[in-house]
Amino acid sequence: MPDIAPTPPTPSESREGRSPVYVIGAGPGGLATAAALGAQGVHAVVLEKSDSLGAAWRGHYDRLELHTTRRLSALPGLPIPRSYGRWLGRDAVVRYLEQYAEHHRLEIATEVEVSRIERSGSGWLLRAVGGRELTTDTVVVATGFNHTPYVPHWPGRDTFRGELLHATHYRNAAPFRGLDVLVVGTGNTGADIAVDLAEGGASRVRLAVRTAPHIVRRTTAGWPAQATAILVRRLPRRAVDRAARTIARISVPDLTPYGLARPDTGLYSRVLEGAIPIQDVGLIDAVRSGKVEPVAAVQGFEDDKVILAAGAPVTPNVVIAATGYRRGLENLVGHLDVLDDRGRPRRHGRRPAAPGLHFTGYTNPISGTLRELAIDAGKIARAIARQRARRRGAPRP
Numbered sequence: 001m002p003d004i005a006p007t008p009p010t011p012s013e014s015r016e017g018r019s020p021v022y023v024i025g026a027g028p029g030g031l032a033t034a035a036a037l038g039a040q041g042v043h044a045v046v047l048e049k050s051d052s053l054g055a056a057w058r059g060h061y062d063r064l065e066l067h068t069t070r071r072l073s074a075l076p077g078l079p080i081p082r083s084y085g086r087w088l089g090r091d092a093v094v095r096y097l098e099q100y101a102e103h104h105r106l107e108i109a110t111e112v113e114v115s116r117i118e119r120s121g122s123g124w125l126l127r128a129v130g131g132r133e134l135t136t137d138t139v140v141v142a143t144g145f146n147h148t149p150y151v152p153h154w155p156g157r158d159t160f161r162g163e164l165l166h167a168t169h170y171r172n173a174a175p176f177r178g179l180d181v182l183v184v185g186t187g188n189t190g191a192d193i194a195v196d197l198a199e200g201g202a203s204r205v206r207l208a209v210r211t212a213p214h215i216v217r218r219t220t221a222g223w224p225a226q227a228t229a230i231l232v233r234r235l236p237r238r239a240v241d242r243a244a245r246t247i248a249r250i251s252v253p254d255l256t257p258y259g260l261a262r263p264d265t266g267l268y269s270r271v272l273e274g275a276i277p278i279q280d281v282g283l284i285d286a287v288r289s290g291k292v293e294p295v296a297a298v299q300g301f302e303d304d305k306v307i308l309a310a311g312a313p314v315t316p317n318v319v320i321a322a323t324g325y326r327r328g329l330e331n332l333v334g335h336l337d338v339l340d341d342r343g344r345p346r347r348h349g350r351r352p353a354a355p356g357l358h359f360t361g362y363t364n365p366i367s368g369t370l371r372e373l374a375i376d377a378g379k380i381a382r383a384i385a386r387q388r389a390r391r392r393g394a395p396r397p
Contacts, residue, residue: 026053029361030142036381049113148328155300173200190322198291214277241266259294350379
């Protein structure tokens, strides 16, 4: 079994005679990095603020499935069991993470919330909620891309008479049967929730669209969209945009008559700006059948009404904001001058943001987040092992 403790470990020298590398966050990125460090002979301790690993995954909605294949979603050192199917659901991901921690015998300290990282001589001081302090020469921050739910400050939002909740609080359609629901946001989460509501008995489902999304088939003749994304990500942007436009016209019906126009910007251009295309798992059919009604973007609220950028106001019982997340790194490392103007690390992966300070999981790649986390983990671990070997004056591993 993995060594999971409810309290912080006492700072001490690790097996190689140094303080352990502290990895903050027991999600896929943190677990993969800890396992990769172990493979390099570097002692890693994972610090997790909740009472269990994979906490973010446990809190996702019931319908959630990976849009990446089982084979291309495994973390280093442990394939995902074939019995989990080609597309892993939420619970399967959690089971796999638990198996992964056990397989690699990872040392995980739960209920340890690191609130601030500070420089300490040539290393780092980690201040944890409750007054505990940990010191080390190397820290890997893996608190996750989707860390802090974000709801826009729409005018009148606080006076809305209906129910307003962020998508992070949505589990399934059962509480919304017979209700009129407006879903705001056309990412994969918004699309999934809208379809789930339509299939789960909501009386009416609208989907507020600010920017027309790119929609791709999850598979075409058995070939996954993820595999195509891996192949094209190094190609010129314009070439990928042209190819994607042609494929979309062949494989995705024009939904303009239903209120969802084709986007006027290229797919890969949008990806480079941070907008991942929707992988269709029912949205196209739901829109064409009228079960999900696209409407204009939300501009504000007025009593029981939602004001849209075009058309008449609507009066839903519930508004679900699938409006994304923020990284939530400002309090942790904002004072270290390592974040850009969007709150993301300027450097991530094997390239440290500062000596001994690495970040992983703060991009949203078209090729699959878990795949890129797995690749990142190996690179970070090798970089840390080389750095520690140089400090010891030993040959590089």
